[in-house]
Amino acid sequence: MAWRLPPLAVLLLLVAAAVAPLSSAVRPVSDAHRSVAAELFAASPDDALCSLETTYEAVRTFKMLGVQRDKGLDGKACKLAAHTLSSSSSPAKDLFQAVQIAGVLGCSVDAGVYDDVASRLKAVIKDTDSLLEFYYSVGGLLSLKEQGHSVVLSDADSTFHAIKALSQSDGRWRYDTNSAESSTFAAGIALEALAGVVSLSDAEVDPSMIGVVKNDIVKLFGTIKSYDDGTFYFDEKYVDGSEYKGPITTSASVVRGVTSFANVVSGKLNIPGEKILGLAKFFLGIGLPGSAKDCFNQIESLSLLENNRIFVPLILSLPSKVLSLTSKDQLKVEVTTVFGSAAPPLRVNLVQVLGSDSKIITTDSKELQFDLDNNVHYLDITPLKIDVGKYSLVFEITLQDSEHETVYTTGGRNTESVVVTGLIKVDKAEIGISENDAGSAESVEKLDLLKDTKVSLSANHLQKLRLSFQLSTPLGRTFKPHQVFLKLKHESKVEHLFVVPGSARQFKIVLDFLGLVEKFYYLSGTYDLELSVGDASMENSFLRALGQLELDLPEAPEKAPRPPAQAVDPLAKFRPQKEIEHIFRVPEKRPLQEVSLAFTGLTLLPFIGFLIGLMRLGVNLKNFPSLPGPAAFASLFHAGIAAVLLLYVLFWVKLDLFTTLKYLSFLGVFLVFVGHRTLSHLSNTTAKQKTA
Amino acid sequence: MPKDAGDAKLLFQSLNKAYAATPTNLKIIDLYVVFAMATALVQVAYMGVVGSFPFNSFLSSVLSCIGSAVLAVCLRIQVNKDNKEFKDLPPERAFADFVLCNLVLHLVIMNFLG
Numbered sequence: 001m002a003w004r005l006p007p008l009a010v011l012l013l014l015v016a017a018a019v020a021p022l023s024s025a026v027r028p029v030s031d032a033h034r035s036v037a038a039e040l041f042a043a044s045p046d047d048a049l050c051s052l053e054t055t056y057e058a059v060r061t062f063k064m065l066g067v068q069r070d071k072g073l074d075g076k077a078c079k080l081a082a083h084t085l086s087s088s089s090s091p092a093k094d095l096f097q098a099v100q101i102a103g104v105l106g107c108s109v110d111a112g113v114y115d116d117v118a119s120r121l122k123a124v125i126k127d128t129d130s131l132l133e134f135y136y137s138v139g140g141l142l143s144l145k146e147q148g149h150s151v152v153l154s155d156a157d158s159t160f161h162a163i164k165a166l167s168q169s170d171g172r173w174r175y176d177t178n179s180a181e182s183s184t185f186a187a188g189i190a191l192e193a194l195a196g197v198v199s200l201s202d203a204e205v206d207p208s209m210i211g212v213v214k215n216d217i218v219k220l221f222g223t224i225k226s227y228d229d230g231t232f233y234f235d236e237k238y239v240d241g242s243e244y245k246g247p248i249t250t251s252a253s254v255v256r257g258v259t260s261f262a263n264v265v266s267g268k269l270n271i272p273g274e275k276i277l278g279l280a281k282f283f284l285g286i287g288l289p290g291s292a293k294d295c296f297n298q299i300e301s302l303s304l305l306e307n308n309r310i311f312v313p314l315i316l317s318l319p320s321k322v323l324s325l326t327s328k329d330q331l332k333v334e335v336t337t338v339f340g341s342a343a344p345p346l347r348v349n350l351v352q353v354l355g356s357d358s359k360i361i362t363t364d365s366k367e368l369q370f371d372l373d374n375n376v377h378y379l380d381i382t383p384l385k386i387d388v389g390k391y392s393l394v395f396e397i398t399l400q401d402s403e404h405e406t407v408y409t410t411g412g413r414n415t416e417s418v419v420v421t422g423l424i425k426v427d428k429a430e431i432g433i434s435e436n437d438a439g440s441a442e443s444v445e446k447l448d449l450l451k452d453t454k455v456s457l458s459a460n461h462l463q464k465l466r467l468s469f470q471l472s473t474p475l476g477r478t479f480k481p482h483q484v485f486l487k488l489k490h491e492s493k494v495e496h497l498f499v500v501p502g503s504a505r506q507f508k509i510v511l512d513f514l515g516l517v518e519k520f521y522y523l524s525g526t527y528d529l530e531l532s533v534g535d536a537s538m539e540n541s542f543l544r545a546l547g548q549l550e551l552d553l554p555e556a557p558e559k560a561p562r563p564p565a566q567a568v569d570p571l572a573k574f575r576p577q578k579e580i581e582h583i584f585r586v587p588e589k590r591p592l593q594e595v596s597l598a599f600t601g602l603t604l605l606p607f608i609g610f611l612i613g614l615m616r617l618g619v620n621l622k623n624f625p626s627l628p629g630p631a632a633f634a635s636l637f638h639a640g641i642a643a644v645l646l647l648y649v650l651f652w653v654k655l656d657l658f659t660t661l662k663y664l665s666f667l668g669v670f671l672v673f674v675g676h677r678t679l680s681h682l683s684n685t686t687a688k689q690k691t692a
Numbered sequence: 693m694p695k696d697a698g699d700a701k702l703l704f705q706s707l708n709k710a711y712a713a714t715p716t717n718l719k720i721i722d723l724y725v726v727f728a729m730a731t732a733l734v735q736v737a738y739m740g741v742v743g744s745f746p747f748n749s750f751l752s753s754v755l756s757c758i759g760s761a762v763l764a765v766c767l768r769i770q771v772n773k774d775n776k777e778f779k780d781l782p783p784e785r786a787f788a789d790f791v792l793c794n795l796v797l798h799l800v801i802m803n804f805l806g
Contacts, residue, residue, distance in 0.1 A: 588745045589743070589745070590742075590745065591741070591742035591743075595741065595742060596742075599734065599737075599738040599741075602734050602737075602738075603731055603734050603735065603738075605730075605734070606726075606727045606728075606730035606731045606734065607727065607731070609727065609730070610723060610724065610726075610727035613723045613726075613727075614720065614723065617716055617719055617720060617723070618716065619716075619720065641791065641795075644795055645798070648798055648799060648802045649802075651799075651802050651803075652802050652805055657803060660799075664799065668795075675788055675791070676788075679784035679785070679787065679788055680784070682784050683782050683783075683784040683785075
């Protein structure tokens with residue numbers, strides 16, 4: 001049938017399916033995120049367990065979300081930070097986190113303590129060659145500078161070089177000069193450290209080095225991964241079990257590094273806007289995070305993306321994905337930054353509406369009107385004559401100010417899915433019993449399916465039950481719902497479910513009782529009739545009791561199947577189940593240890609008999625060579641044989657065949673050499689004795 | 693019947709006398725063969741008592757004994773001075789073959805022992 005369709009339509013369908021990405025379901029950061037953050041970072045009753053790292057993450061997350069914390073908790077955090085700063089044994093990581101906490105909360109710390117911390121961090125930078133140490137010390141100094149202390153990094157060029165030296169050719173970074181593995185997470189950390197070095201240095205850092213790092217960033221973005229719906233993220237290439245950090249942590253590290261680097265260098269970074277938007281969609285697509293660390297990474301990455309110097313992502317989202325035709329809902333679209341702030345002036349057009357199976361409904365581009373008070377774009381969908389069902393809407397965003405094109409990224413076309421619901425009309429409903437062969441002798445009753453009815457029918461096994469009705473949408477087309485079931489329930493609680501088949505005109509089911517006698521287990525009696533019609537886009541899905549049917553079936557023969565036992569308690573299947581006894585292979589019977597030991601002794605008896613026999617035969621070692629040279633070879637020969645036998649014992653106990661063969665080859669070569677010498681010496685001696 | 697018993701004893705004694713004439717090195721090899729077969733018999737008796745559960749171990753041990761016995765018999769054939777076929781083969785060479793074959797046999801046995 002393929003050649004019947006116009007080729008152009010097929011081509012358009014394919015192009016549409018290829019171009020329109022799958023819809024995403026992201027919403028900008030909202031109060032839901034704030035309450036989840038409050039829950040995840042809730043202070044435990046025993047505050048001694050609250051580590052510096054969790055305090056640091058909690059303090060920064062609440063600052064970025066704009067959530068006020070309990071004053072008592074802030075005081076405890078300040079005390080912890082002050083204690084860490086004044087302790088002389090804190091490593092660079094702890095100092096970095098403590099300085100950040102103090103900066104965010106505005107703790108009062110002695111200026112002398114800060115000077116001491118600054119000098120210690122500078123000493124770490126001078127001595128270390130580990131990336132993480134560079135990162136924490138540079139970060140700590142940068143945080144001190146932002147709090148108002150004057151900190152200058154002398155010899156920034158050499159620090160920059162030292163960090164840059166750890167980079168790899170594919171844009172990733174190693175952790176220090178000794179380790180061979182590189183990771184994307186380390187690349188993010190390195191970029192952030194380099195950005196810090198540039199901010200802290202007194203003289204300008206070599207611009208050619210900056211250019212090289214910009215190239216590294218482009219290469220790093222070459223390793224980005226993506227999902228089909230336009231989401232981009234970073235993950236490690238090699239997954240090392242204990243060190244694996246996951247895509248959220250890795251992507252957050254790269255976002256931190258790249259945005260902080262972009263903020264300190266002049267000129268633009270060569271990163272396409274769709275990748276920045278993809279990263280924003282990835283972090284928003286997490287939804288409400290499940291762990292404190294994920295929450296911190298998500299919120300920090302989004303706040304850095306909110307106003308970064310590369311591209312600011314603008315997110316298109318729908319406040320409501322269900323539109324009701326009955327209440328004449330308008331299609332509402334929000335275009336905001338990741339934190340929900342207003343976007344610059346722009347136009348949103350509804351370019352395409354695709355139905356299920358990617359069938360194109362409309363292709364006229366309609367511009368949505370902008371409501372300034374609520375910051376929402378809206379469109380009346382009634383003129384579009386869209387019927388009930390699931391649709392994919394394709395929007396196109398265009399910025400009104402062309403200068404904004406270099407600042408914001410919108411992703412061009414965005415697809416969102418919506419469900420349009422409405423009231424479905426049910427009419428021409430009829431139920432009746434008809435004779436088997438004759439088609440006309442029917443007794444039909446008209447039903448009003450808008451309320452429960454109480455028809456009373458009676459039939460025997462030679463008759464048929466007919467039920468038919470029509471469903472139509474608000475726009476008058478026939479409607480095929482997801483579920484259309486007719487249920488017959490016997491007074492003994494045995495139920496039978498039938499799907500009502502639908503055609504283009506109506507839904508009709510004919511129950512021929514002659515064929516169903518066995519299925520009904522030959523149970524005669526009263527059956528309750530129930531009809532249920534339901535669908536996601538149907539606002540008036542219903543479950544109606546239709547009435548009762550007196551069914552007269554013949555007697556059950558001897559071998560008829562019994563109806564299944566009805567569960568007394570339908571919740572029984574959720575209670576603890578019977579214990580399952582597994583049957584394992586019975587292990588072989590082994591003999592008693594005494595029997596085995598006795599036979600081990602018996603096995604050694606012939607050997608003792610052999611030794612006794614040898615003695616009786618007068619075995620001696622007279623032919624053992626007396627000269628030192630041949631004697632040495634002879635003893636080596638015997639030692640070699642003993643070594644091979646020892647190797648066999650080791651092989652039985654613990655070695656594997658390959659190791660054994662390896663050692664055997666060495667011993668074998670040795671043995672052949674030594675044996676040849678010994679035996680040839682012996683044969684020469686006997687030959688000499690014979691001739692002599 | 694007493695005559696048969698007497699005949700059997702005479703036969704036995706004559707065999708013994710003839711055997712005493714064999715050289716000592718051949719007697720050593722014969723003793724070794726008897727030792728190997730006796731060990732094999734003990735192992736078969738053990739299997740008869742307790743059943744053949746790790747069958748590979750049983751096979752490995754019994755065939756080790758029998759293999760050693762067979763190699764010893766081969767050595768005896770090659771070393772025996774009365775054997776015309778192996779006149780030119782030096783006994784040291786035969787002994788070297790015996791050692792080598794035994795080592796290979798025992799490697800295979802150890803692998804199969806499990």
